[in-house]
Amino acid sequence: MNLLCFGDSIVYGEVDEVGGGWVARLKGECLRRVALERAPEVLVHNLGLSAETTRGLGRRFEAELVPRLADSGNDIVLLAYGMNDAVQREGELLVPLEEYRANLAHCIRAARGRGLRVALVNVTPIAPEQDGRPNANGSVRSAATIARYNATLAALAADTLAHLVDVHGPLARSAPGWLRPDGVHPNHEGHRRLFELVLPEFDRWLGLRRAGTRGQV
Numbered sequence: 001m002n003l004l005c006f007g008d009s010i011v012y013g014e015v016d017e018v019g020g021g022w023v024a025r026l027k028g029e030c031l032r033r034v035a036l037e038r039a040p041e042v043l044v045h046n047l048g049l050s051a052e053t054t055r056g057l058g059r060r061f062e063a064e065l066v067p068r069l070a071d072s073g074n075d076i077v078l079l080a081y082g083m084n085d086a087v088q089r090e091g092e093l094l095v096p097l098e099e100y101r102a103n104l105a106h107c108i109r110a111a112r113g114r115g116l117r118v119a120l121v122n123v124t125p126i127a128p129e130q131d132g133r134p135n136a137n138g139s140v141r142s143a144a145t146i147a148r149y150n151a152t153l154a155a156l157a158a159d160t161l162a163h164l165v166d167v168h169g170p171l172a173r174s175a176p177g178w179l180r181p182d183g184v185h186p187n188h189e190g191h192r193r194l195f196e197l198v199l200p201e202f203d204r205w206l207g208l209r210r211a212g213t214r215g216q217v
């Protein structure tokens with residue numbers, strides 16, 4: 001079985017110098033289970049690209065997806081987008097809400113057309129000091145805008161019966177210290193927390209129940 005993880009730099013894990021990101025941790029856990037528990041093999045594909053929006057996803061989705069599909073048809077597609085779509089530059093959103101929803105809906109339809117399961121991961125919080133303030137590139141992110149994108153994502157999940165993984169809520173309620181100084185990207189602790197939030201959901205998709213799994217979504 002394949003788990004194909006599409007997303008931006010947070011999926012790619014480019015700023016986690018310890019564990020390589022939450023997707024890399026998930027891959028490591030799957031390899032550990034095969035080696036030590038004789039679990040069925042799950043191939044985790046990290047298809048995250050730094051700075052990508054759903055606009056870029058739409059252009060590459062099927063070309064990246066099709067060559068990696070298993071013959072069993074039991075694969076899972078995970079889409080984790082919104083942090084870059086919700087950026088404002090000169091007062092304009094990089095990808096407006098309507099287009100954000102349409103881009104993801106297109107990919108969901110394409111995946112479902114091949115009999116695949118789809119999971120959507122919502123947008124992580126930003127640090128309060130970053131809220132509404134431009135970064136070095138002139139990009140502005142705000143908690144209120146991210147909330148609108150997450151609400152759109154939740155509605156899309158409900159309408160398409162895609163599985164929604166809420167990482168925003170638990171991270172917003174968690175202790176500080178999981179973000180890098182830029183206030184946007186998780187540090188190694190943040191990626192560890194993301195891994196612990198996604199892992200129980202992953203096990204549910206596989207029909208597993210594991211005692212002692214930390215984190216709830």
